[in-house]
Amino acid sequence: xxxxxxxxxxxxxxxxxxxxxxxxxxAIANLGISEVRGTHLAYSKFWNWKEAASxxxxxxxxxxxxxxxxxxxxxxxxxxxxxxxxxxLPGVLVAPRGVLVCxxxxxxxxxxxxxxxxxxxxxxxxxxxxxxxxxxxxxxxTVLIIVSQYLSTGMPEPDINLTYAGxxxxxxxxxxNFYHHYLLSKLREKGDKAYKIPxxxxxxxxxxxxxxxxxxxxxxxxxxxxxxxSYCFAFGSMFYLMGRSVATRxxxxxxxxxxxxxxxxxxxxxx
Numbered sequence: 594x595x596x597x598x599x600x601x602x603x604x605x606x607x608x609x610x611x612x613x614x615x616x617x618x619x620a621i622a623n624l625g626i627s628e629v630r631g632t633h634l635a636y637s638k639f640w641n642w643k644e645a646a647s648x649x650x651x652x653x654x655x656x657x658x659x660x661x662x663x664x665x666x667x668x669x670x671x672x673x674x675x676x677x678x679x680x681x682l683p684g685v686l687v688a689p690r691g692v693l694v695c696x697x698x699x700x701x702x703x704x705x706x707x708x709x710x711x712x713x714x715x716x717x718x719x720x721x722x723x724x725x726x727x728x729x730x731x732x733x734x735t736v737l738i739i740v741s742q743y744l745s746t747g748m749p750e751p752d753i754n755l756t757y758a759g760x761x762x763x764x765x766x767x768x769x770n771f772y773h774h775y776l777l778s779k780l781r782e783k784g785d786k787a788y789k790i791p792x793x794x795x796x797x798x799x800x801x802x803x804x805x806x807x808x809x810x811x812x813x814x815x816x817x818x819x820x821x822x823s824y825c826f827a828f829g830s831m832f833y834l835m836g837r838s839v840a841t842r843x844x845x846x847x848x849x850x851x852x853x854x855x856x857x858x859x860x861x862x863x864x
Contacts, residue, residue, distance in 0.1 A: 598749075598751065598752055599751060599752045599753045600751055600752075600753055600755060600819060601751055601819055601820065601821055601824070602689075602741075602745040602748050602749075602750070602751060602819055602820050602821070603745075603748050603749065604821050605740075605741055605744035605745065605820075605821075606744070607744060610737060610740060610741060610744070610822065611821075613733075613737055613822075614737070614741075614821055614822045614825050615825075617730070617733065617734055617737070617822075617825065617826065617829060618825040618826070618828065618829040619829075620726075620730070620829075621730060621826070621829030621830060621832065621833050622828075622829045622832035622833065624726075624833045624836065625832040625833035625834070625835055625836030625837065626832075626836060627836070628833070628836035628837045628839065628840040629836045629839050629840065631840070633837075633840055634723040634726070634727065634837075635719065635720035635722070635723040636661070636664060636665070636717075636719040636720070636723055636724070636727075637661070637717065638717070638788060638841070638844055639840070639844070656720055656721070656722060657720070657721040657722070658718040658719060658720050658721060659718060659719055659721060659724070660715065660718055660719070661715030661716070661717050661718055661719055662709055662710075662713070662715050663719075664718070664719025664721075664724050665705075665709045665713070665715075665719070666706060666709055666710075667719075667724050667728055668705075668724060668727050668728050668731060669702045669705040669706050669709070669731060670702075670706060671728055671731070671732040672698070672702045672731040672732045672734075672735040673699065673702035673703055673705075673706060675698075675732055675735045675736050675739070676695055676698040676699035676702060676735055676739070677699055679691075679695045679698075679739045680692075680695060680699075684743055684746075685739055685742065685743050687746070688742045688743045688744075688745060688746045689742070689745055689746065689750065690742060690756060690817060690818060690819075691739075691742050691743065693756065693760070693817050694738065694739065694742050694814065694817055694818045694823075695739060695742075697763050697813070697814045697817055698735050698738065698739070698814065700767065701767065701810060701811075701814065702731070702735070704767060704770075704771060708771065708774050712774055712775060712778045713774065713777075713778055714778055714781045714785075716781075716786035716787075716788075734822070734826045737822050737826075738814070738818060738820065738822055738823045738826060741818070741820040741821070741822040741823065742818055742820060745820060751819050755816040755817075755819055756816070756817055756819075758816050759812075759813045759814065759815070759816025759817035759818075759819075760813065760817060761813070762809055762810070762812055762813030762816060763810055763813025763814055763817065764813070765806070765809055765813070766806045766807065766808070766809030766810025766811070766812075766813050767806075767810045767813075768806075769795075769802070769803075769805075769806030769809065770803050770806035770807050770810055772794060772806075773794050773795065773796065773802045773803040773806065774803055776791060776792075776793045776794050776796060777791055777803070788848065790845060790849055790851070790852060795861065796856075797856070798856065798857065798861035798862070799838075799856060799857045799858060799859055799860065799861055800838065800841055800842045800845055800856055800857070800858060801834070801837070801838035801841055801842070801858060801859050804834040804837065804838050804859055805859050805860065807830075807834060808827070808830065808831045808834055811826065811827040811830050811831070812827045812831075814827070815827040834859070835858075835859055835864070838858040838859040839858045839859075841858070842856070842857070842858040
């Protein structure tokens with residue numbers, strides 16, 4: 594029994610899907626490297642980072658942009674639609690763990706949309722050119738995870754069934770992510786657009802606990818699925834969120850003199 598057989602379904606008999614798995618992993622991980630190097634996707638506090646960094650009006654000032662709320666809905670809604678549509682495809686539902694995987698993906702993106710509509714408070718805009726790759730990534734990877742699950746029909750089951758461990762991780766991740774998003778929303782009163790150093794929960798130890806729990810959430814989905822693509826998406830997302838959390842910590846350190854240097858980026862006491 595080798596490690597691959599223990600935790601993965603065999604790779605699907607699809608050259609296209611296997612190539613896309615590699616491409617998606619490299620593309621998402623590369624975004625994390627870009628974040629560390631100072632090239633940020635233009636949303637949230639980084640929506641106008643080029644202009645702020647240069648101190649003068651840049652091409653971003655004339656680029657197409659939408660409100661932060663609209664932009665964030667653009668990111669997640671297509672993936673949510675893909676997950677919902679999958680429930681009307683009989684072949685997907687009879688696939689091993691098909692219902693669980695589709696339900697987890699649907700809950701993940703439904704929660705995000707509901708948070709955007711009712712929890713988050715937005716102060717900036719989002720550049721359309723930054724929303725496109727993120728939207729494409731979420732939508733494409735959601736579809737490919739579902740297709741991978743469908744193509745696992747009739748294949749040997751992994752030697753170690755990680756479904757229940759995945760459900761636990763998913764629930765911990767989605768709950769922790771929501772809780773820290775809620776704490777972030779409470780930093781601002783109505784009409785307040787100023788950023789503040791977040792506190793409470795794990796914010797006292799790391800600046801991006803919501804990213805940490807999103808990673809746990811995605812690895813929960815990967816363990817439920819146990820397909821190569823779901824693992825690659827989880828690892829790629831982890832590398833991106835690691836890079837984004839480093840950039841976020843650097844941003845807070847540059848903006849707030851009272852930012853505690855002992856607060857890590859993502860993992861308490863470690864990173």
